[in-house]
Structure formats: structure tokens, C-alpha cells
Amino acid sequence: MTNEKLTEKRSLAQITRKTYDLNRLFRKADAIARLDKELDNALPSSLKGKFKISGYKDGVLKLVVNSAASATRLKYGQSELINKLRCNSVLRELQSISIKIRPARYKKKLVRKIQPLSNENAQLLTEEAGQTKDEALRDVLLRLATHTNHNSKE
Numbered sequence: 001m002t003n004e005k006l007t008e009k010r011s012l013a014q015i016t017r018k019t020y021d022l023n024r025l026f027r028k029a030d031a032i033a034r035l036d037k038e039l040d041n042a043l044p045s046s047l048k049g050k051f052k053i054s055g056y057k058d059g060v061l062k063l064v065v066n067s068a069a070s071a072t073r074l075k076y077g078q079s080e081l082i083n084k085l086r087c088n089s090v091l092r093e094l095q096s097i098s099i100k101i102r103p104a105r106y107k108k109k110l111v112r113k114i115q116p117l118s119n120e121n122a123q124l125l126t127e128e129a130g131q132t133k134d135e136a137l138r139d140v141l142l143r144l145a146t147h148t149n150h151n152s153k154e
Contacts, residue, residue, distance in 0.1 A: 035090065039063075042084040047074060051099075059095035061085070066104045074099060114147070122148040 035053050043051065050070045055062040065071050074081065078097055085091045117125070122145040129141035 031090070035088070038085065038088050038091075042081055043074075044077065054100065056091070056094075059093045060098050061091065061094055061096075062098045062100065064100050064102050066102060068101050071099045071101050117145070117148045119148055122146070 032053050032055075035056065039051060039053060040048050047070060050067065051063045051065050051074070053061065054064045063074075065074070074097075082094055082097065086094050125141050125145035129138045129145065132138045132141065
């Protein structure tokens with residue numbers, strides 16, 4: 001083979017035409033992507049983009065969402081949504097919607113904002129530490145007193 005043939009761009013149809021299973025898989029993924037767009041258009045604005053279609057079989061549309069609150073909101077408007085989706089030729093036989101809740105795998109890490117102590121509060125902690133007999137508590141109070149606005153700027 002020459003380098004020209006290796007770098008030649010091919011369409012998805014050309015690549016998958018010899019492998020029936022791969023071609024069928026891509027067609028199914030494309031159909032689900034189109035139904036996802038149709039679903040988003042039919043959903044109320046507060047729920048748009050929160051649901052994904054995981055399948056459609058025997059009149060049951062299977063949806064996946066990452067929040068129980070969104071699933072509950074959809075349950076209340078389910079009959080209206082079914083009527084809207086039946087306008088699509090693929091979903092003409094739609095009878096019910098099944099919703100699965102799958103929480104997001106990764107949550108954003110909570111960033112703690114450390115608020116430094118005012119100089120007055122640091123002074124009070126230092127005074128209390130001087131009057132405390134317990135050495136462990138004294139050490140903790142003195143360490144806390146170091147977290148001031150003054151020290152965070154240095």
C-alpha cells in the first residue's frame with residue numbers, strides 16, 4: 001500500500017459497509033442521537049439536557065437521568081411528554097416511559113474557602129491560650145490564632 005491510500009479519508013459508510021454488525025451499531029447510535037434531540041425539544045425548559053435515551057423497545061422509552069429530582073419532575077408531566085413524542089414517526093407506538101436514575105460518577109470537588117480570622121479575634125484566642133492550663137488546648141488555640149488576615153498576606 002502506498003502512503004496516499006493510508007491517508008485517504010473515507011466516509012463512515014465506506015468503512016462499515018463490509019462489517020454488518022458495526023454498520024448496524026452506528027445506525028442505532030445515530031437513531032438514538034436523533035431521538036435525544038427530539039426528546040430535548042419535547043421536554044420543558046427546566047428539564048432540557050438532563051435526560052438521555054438508553055433504548056426504545058415494545059412501546060417503552062427508557063431514559064437515564066442523574067438526579068432523582070429531575071426524574072420526579074418528569075413523572076408529573078409524563079403523559080404530556082408521551083403525547084408530544086408520539087408525533088415522531090419512530091415513537092408512534094410509545095406507551096410508557098421508564099426512568100432510571102444513575103448518579104454522576106464524578107462529582108466536582110468542593111473547594112473550601114478559608115476565611116482568615118480578624119486580628120481582634122486572633123488576639124482574643126492568644127489571650128485565651130495564655131490563660132488555659134491544658135497544654136494541648138493551648139497549642140490548638142495558638143495555631144488557630146495564626147490564621148489571620150495579616151498572616152495570609154505575607
